[in-house]
Amino acid sequence: MIEAVATFSLALLSVVLIWMIYLRRAHPEPHLDWGRQDLDSIKFPENFHWGVATAAHQVEGGLRNNWTAFEESKDMELSGDACDHWRLWEQDFQMLSDLGLNTYRFSIEWSRLEPEEGAWEEGPLKEYSKMVDDLISRGIRPMVTLHHFSHPHWWEDKGGFSNAENIPDFVRYCDRVHAALSDRVKVWCTINEPVVFSSMGYALGQFPPGKRSITQTVLVMKNMMVAHSKVYNLLKSKDKDSSIGFAKNVTLFDPTNRWSPLDWAASRLLDWIWNGAWQRAIQKGRMFGSNIDGAKSSLDFIGLNYYTHFVTGLFVPTATSELDFQKRDNEVETDFGYPMYAEGFRRAIEYASAFGVPIEVTENGVADASDSLRPEHLKRHLWILSEAIKDGYDVRSFHYWSLMDNFEWAEGYSMRFGLYEVNYEDQSRSLRQSGEIYRDLIKAQLKR
Numbered sequence: 001m002i003e004a005v006a007t008f009s010l011a012l013l014s015v016v017l018i019w020m021i022y023l024r025r026a027h028p029e030p031h032l033d034w035g036r037q038d039l040d041s042i043k044f045p046e047n048f049h050w051g052v053a054t055a056a057h058q059v060e061g062g063l064r065n066n067w068t069a070f071e072e073s074k075d076m077e078l079s080g081d082a083c084d085h086w087r088l089w090e091q092d093f094q095m096l097s098d099l100g101l102n103t104y105r106f107s108i109e110w111s112r113l114e115p116e117e118g119a120w121e122e123g124p125l126k127e128y129s130k131m132v133d134d135l136i137s138r139g140i141r142p143m144v145t146l147h148h149f150s151h152p153h154w155w156e157d158k159g160g161f162s163n164a165e166n167i168p169d170f171v172r173y174c175d176r177v178h179a180a181l182s183d184r185v186k187v188w189c190t191i192n193e194p195v196v197f198s199s200m201g202y203a204l205g206q207f208p209p210g211k212r213s214i215t216q217t218v219l220v221m222k223n224m225m226v227a228h229s230k231v232y233n234l235l236k237s238k239d240k241d242s243s244i245g246f247a248k249n250v251t252l253f254d255p256t257n258r259w260s261p262l263d264w265a266a267s268r269l270l271d272w273i274w275n276g277a278w279q280r281a282i283q284k285g286r287m288f289g290s291n292i293d294g295a296k297s298s299l300d301f302i303g304l305n306y307y308t309h310f311v312t313g314l315f316v317p318t319a320t321s322e323l324d325f326q327k328r329d330n331e332v333e334t335d336f337g338y339p340m341y342a343e344g345f346r347r348a349i350e351y352a353s354a355f356g357v358p359i360e361v362t363e364n365g366v367a368d369a370s371d372s373l374r375p376e377h378l379k380r381h382l383w384i385l386s387e388a389i390k391d392g393y394d395v396r397s398f399h400y401w402s403l404m405d406n407f408e409w410a411e412g413y414s415m416r417f418g419l420y421e422v423n424y425e426d427q428s429r430s431l432r433q434s435g436e437i438y439r440d441l442i443k444a445q446l447k448r
């Protein structure tokens with residue numbers, strides 16, 4: 001008997017050990033000696049697109065939507081005038097030109113176009129159309145996001161993405177915007193970071209509607225995939241030249257202790273949910289056991305939003321716990337609290353390439369009010385990107401997050417992500433040193 005238990009334990013131990021050796025090899029967590037890399041030796045293709053990204057709710061100001069209702073109900077910092085960009089956009093677009101950019105990612109605010117159900121306003125759509133004309137006249141490619149975390153309050157009241165019956169409203173809105181702009185806008189992001197939206201809003205309760213339910217989270221994720229594929233297929237049928245994707249937040253989950261089977265289990269599970277679900281939906285047309293009609297291959301490019309890795313211990317974000325950031329000893333902490341981990345950008349690119357379509361980097365940046373980290377952050381990430389392109393990864397663009405400081409969702413105005421610093425008292429903008437670096441680097445790359 002004792003012999004049998006001992007043999008069984010030994011066998012189990014060997015299996016766990018082999019499993020861990022396999023995982024350690026299959027999912028390496030490289031850390032470079034950055035002092036040894038020549039960050040100036042970067043080379044991008046001539047036709048590479050250089051840009052920045054913003055989102056309507058974070059910059060426009062003067063909105064009434066699911067977010068403003070949430071801000072008020074939670075007594076958090078109000079988005080209010082934001083960067084007053086709705087009024088100042090022409091001046092802000094001059095900043096895009098000053099940086100020498102040739103692509104700009106921004107989002108359309110549905111609550112402006114349909115403030116009450118079925119009551120469409122033509123004025124705001126005309127304004128967006130003017131923005132598109134202005135961008136094109138500057139030689140800047142517009143990339144339009146149709147849903148970037150915000151939507152009308154009436155739609156939220158109906159349950160938003162948590163109710164499949166609401167999806168036609170969203171599709172109708174997208175169709176309308178596409179009909180008005182698709183003669184000039186050729187690159188579209190249907191939805192920004194669906195997994196962030198669903199987990200922050202329905203599991204962690206930090207985004208509207210502030211719920212904490214795993215079943216609702218999974219439902220919202222599925223419905224967002226349904227919405228994406230419906231919009232993709234409809235817009236594609238109307239304009240074959242539209243290039244349509246979504247922006248995927250790729251967070252890497254690394255086990256706190258790389259010899260701990262429990263930490264591995266937690267990190268692989270989170271990766272399976274966070275990064276795997278949308279990949280499986282595109283590759284196989286299935287998500288969490290359900291067939292999603294039309295989802296398979298509903299993608300012309302994959303938008304990659306990369307910020308950091310999540311060092312994962314036994315802690316798993318659940319309905320009752322809060323996010324907690326850990327960092328490795330050699331890592332620098334950003335203002336947000338999570339570490340700068342540029343090495344992970346390469347891993348995120350490798351992950352994104354498995355979607356089988358070209359990659360557009362739709363967001364990458366850092367919260368750094370003093371601008372002391374941003375120059376190095378920018379250089380490291382661009383070096384990683386340049387190396388990846390040299391190694392054959394098909395990455396077409398880089399959009400820095402963000403053009404200017406703006407309303408950072410649950411964190412309010414405390415997090416400053418801008419190449420331009422914004423003085424919210426008088427709405428003046430001033431270029432940070434990192435902005436100068438980005439501008440000069442783009443100039444040098446485009447001149448080659």
Ligand code: GAL
Pocket residue numbers: 055058192193196249305363401408409417
């Ligand atoms: C992303 C989001 C952006 C911006 C950024 C910085 O998740 O899409 O809107 O907030 O994070 O944290």
